[in-house]
Amino acid sequence: MAKINKKNKVLIIEDDLSLRPFWIRIFNNISEKTDFEWAISGEEALEKIKATNFSENSFKLIICDLFLAGSQTGIEILNSQSVLNSKAKTILVSAVNYKDLKSQLNKITTQNGMRFIPKPLKSEVCKKIVNHLLTA
Amino acid sequence: MQKDSQSLVDGLIKISIREGFVSHKKVILVTGCSSGIGLNLAQKLYHRNDLRVVITTRPESISELRSEFQESERFLIRELDITNASNIYKIVNEVCCRWGRVDVLINNAAICFRSVMEHMDDESELLQMNTNYLGPMTLIRSLLPVMREQREGQIINISSVSGTLSMPTMGSYSASKHALEGATEALWYEGRPFGIKVHLVELGFINSASFKKVILTRKAKLSTTVRGPLSEYYDSMIPFIEKMMGLTKASPGKVAGQILQLIDAPTHSLRLDFTLDAFFLSLLRKLLPSYILIRLIYFLLPGSVQWGGAWKAKRSNEDNLVR
Numbered sequence: 331m332a333k334i335n336k337k338n339k340v341l342i343i344e345d346d347l348s349l350r351p352f353w354i355r356i357f358n359n360i361s362e363k364t365d366f367e368w369a370i371s372g373e374e375a376l377e378k379i380k381a382t383n384f385s386e387n388s389f390k391l392i393i394c395d396l397f398l399a400g401s402q403t404g405i406e407i408l409n410s411q412s413v414l415n416s417k418a419k420t421i422l423v424s425a426v427n428y429k430d431l432k433s434q435l436n437k438i439t440t441q442n443g444m445r446f447i448p449k450p451l452k453s454e455v456c457k458k459i460v461n462h463l464l465t466a
Numbered sequence: 467m468q469k470d471s472q473s474l475v476d477g478l479i480k481i482s483i484r485e486g487f488v489s490h491k492k493v494i495l496v497t498g499c500s501s502g503i504g505l506n507l508a509q510k511l512y513h514r515n516d517l518r519v520v521i522t523t524r525p526e527s528i529s530e531l532r533s534e535f536q537e538s539e540r541f542l543i544r545e546l547d548i549t550n551a552s553n554i555y556k557i558v559n560e561v562c563c564r565w566g567r568v569d570v571l572i573n574n575a576a577i578c579f580r581s582v583m584e585h586m587d588d589e590s591e592l593l594q595m596n597t598n599y600l601g602p603m604t605l606i607r608s609l610l611p612v613m614r615e616q617r618e619g620q621i622i623n624i625s626s627v628s629g630t631l632s633m634p635t636m637g638s639y640s641a642s643k644h645a646l647e648g649a650t651e652a653l654w655y656e657g658r659p660f661g662i663k664v665h666l667v668e669l670g671f672i673n674s675a676s677f678k679k680v681i682l683t684r685k686a687k688l689s690t691t692v693r694g695p696l697s698e699y700y701d702s703m704i705p706f707i708e709k710m711m712g713l714t715k716a717s718p719g720k721v722a723g724q725i726l727q728l729i730d731a732p733t734h735s736l737r738l739d740f741t742l743d744a745f746f747l748s749l750l751r752k753l754l755p756s757y758i759l760i761r762l763i764y765f766l767l768p769g770s771v772q773w774g775g776a777w778k779a780k781r782s783n784e785d786n787l788v789r
Contacts, residue, residue, distance in 0.1 A: 396688070397695060401587030403688050430692045 338464050339387060340366040343375040343394040343407060344423070349451065353393075356456050362464040371400030372407045379412045389418045391463055396424035396431075408438050419463045425449035491540070493518045493565045494729065495557075497548055497605070498575030500527035502676035503624065506722035507572065509534075512541060514726075520561055522546035524575075548575045548601030549593070558608045568612050570620045570729050573602040576642075578680045580704065582696045583637045585685035591638055598642035603649060610662070618661040620732050622725060623650045625666045627747045631759075634767070635686075635703040654736045663732050667725065670743030671710040674718045678708060695777075702769025716741040 342353055350368065357364045367389075369375035375394070382388045392413060396404040407413060408420050422444060424431060431446070438444055445459055494511060498504040499521040508521040512535055520542045523531055528545045537543055544560070547553050561568055577597045579590055606621060613619025628636055629643030647666055654664040671677075682690065689697045690704075724740050739745035750759060764770050 396692075397585075397685055401589050401684060403684055405688070406684070424694070426692045426694045434688070434692055 337363040337365045338390045339382070340364055340391045340393065340460075340464075341369065341375060341378060341389045341418075342366055343369045343372065343392065343398060343404070345370045345395065345397070345399040352451060352453070353456075356453065356460060360457060360461045360464065362461065364464065370398065372398050372402030372404075372410075373400045375407055376410060376412050379416055379418075383412060383416050388416055391421070391460065392416075392418045393421045393423060393460075396422060396426060405434055405438060408444060419466075420444045421447055421459065421463070423447045423449055423451065491516060491518045492569040492729070493520070493561065493567050494570040494572065495520045495522070495561060495568055495609075496572040496574060497522050497546060497602070499523045499531060501679070502672070502674055503718045503721050503725070504574045505676075506718040507574070507725060510722055510726050515540065517729075518565055520544055520557070522557065522575075524548075546575075548605070549596040550601075551604050554601070554604050555608055558605070558612075562612060567616055568609050569616070569618065570622065571605065571609050572622045572624070572725065573605065573646075574624045575601070576624065578636070578639045579683060579686075580635050580680040580700070581638065581683045581686035582635055582699050584696060585683050585689060586638050587683055587685070590681070590683045594638045594642050595645065598639070599645040599649070602646065606653065610657075613657070613662045614660045616661075619657070620663045620665070620729065621650075621653065621657065622665045622667060622728065625650070625668055627668060627670050627744050629666070629668070630751060631747055631763075633703070633763075634699050634773075651736060658734070663734060664736065665728065665733075666737045667721075667728075668737055668739045668741075668744040668748065669721060670716065670741040670747065671707070671714040672716050672718060672721065672741070673711055673714050676718065677711055698769065698772050698775055702767065702772070706768050710743075714741065714743065716743075 340357070344353075347370070353366065357366055367378060369378055375392075379389060379392070392408070394404040394407050398404060398407070404422050404424070408422060413420065420443075422435070422438075424446070425448070428446060428448060435444070435446065445463070447456060447459060494517055496504060496507055496511070496519070499508040500523040504521075504523070508519075508531070511517060511519045511521070518540045521531065521535070522544045524547055525545045528543070531543050535541065535543060542561075544557055545553070546557055558568070575597065577594060579586065579594050581590070602623065609619070609621075613621075623646055625647055626639075626643050628640040629647040632640035632644075650664055650666050657664045686700065688694060690700045721740050728738070737748070739748055754762070
């Protein structure tokens with residue numbers, strides 16, 4: 331029988347790997363025990379999400395950049411059936427100005443609510459939002 | 467499977483030619499006739515009773531061509547998806563069985579992605595290369611045995627100054643045209659002993675709405691909409707290219723006329739500059755060393771000082787990016 335992982339599972343979809351230490355620091359400093367996986371493209375991320383959806387091991391939080399490796403954008407990923415069918419809460423991160431992005435964000439129909447974090451990422455903001463979403 | 471279809475086509479071609487289906491009227495096959503140069507060429511060829519013509523277009527545009535032109539004994543309209551090898555073999559087979567020869571191939575079908583390299587994706591790169599390079603090469607390969615057997619033929623590949631000079635936001639298109647230029651140049655040597663004339667028609671900006679039909683990848687589209695990373699490249703290049711298209715006197719009709727002249731009076735020249743800017747840029751390339759030319763173009767392109775925005779590398783240490 332497969333061992334059930336009781337830690338929160340988080341998926342980070344981000345092609346800028348220099349941000350990996352930043353996110354490691356965030357997850358080391360929040361109260362919830364967390365395991366996180368990393369994907370650099372939408373295609374890779376969707377495979378990971380599909381593989382765990384509806385299982386005990388499904389992602390509780392998906393953090394997605396707007397511009398990714400591969401052909402898909404963050405908006406397309408967060409609007410995909412795999413993400414919409416999952417129970418995961420979602421965060422979109424981007425360096426794009428929120429005002430310019432607003433019309434595009436309206437296209438995201440996620441049921442679980444989506445948060446937006448602007449880049450450059452600020453440690454306190456990320457910690458607060460991630461903590462809130464994982465404990466809610 | 468493709469190899470089998472190819473040998474079948476080769477066999478049919480040889481039989482057709484040896485059994486005397488040889489026509490004295492030149493047979494011309496043109497791709498990409500739905501708009502621009504292809505359409506203008508089709509309009510000119512339609513009235514040339516001394517030629518036999520096959521105009522082709524992708525399946526989505528075939529009804530437009532059928533409503534504009536009437537098929538006849540000497541004028542055929544066919545669907546051709548240049549990215550589909552079996553479709554190519556089918557057309558070559560049909561034309562060779564019907565008329566026994568193909569004298570002129572005009573590879574005009576092309577698409578143009580407008581995207582910085584970072585916003586391209588594998589799917590778009592493949593489509594770009596399949597349409598502008600791999601497809602035309604399949605067509606050329608299936609017609610070479612026919613032309614060699616005839617001991618004459620003419621292959622006209624419609625290229626662009628982008629085939630020798632790349633510009634930002636046009637990297638993938640440039641790569642496909644560079645590939646076409648490289649292969650065509652090799653073909654010039656390989657075709658010459660068999661009487662096959664090979665040309666690269668070099669075009670610059672063309673004053674036509676159809677040339678504004680560029681494809682933006684999903685990331686490029688998003689970046690232009692939300693002013694995302696690298697959007698400053700689109701902000702300067704898209705209006706610049708459209709402005710240049712509006713200023714130039716080169717039109718699809720004019721270029722189509724020049725291609726027709728080339729068919730009527732073939733030369734052995736490989737590269738033919740059909741627009742003034744193409745001639746000027748090719749002259750610049752010959753006169754200036756590349757390291758000067760690309761720096762000159764960089765500073766001449768409008769808005770180039772804004773490129774990179776807040777991420778621009780420091781002049782003193784170009785490896786360190788700053789926010």
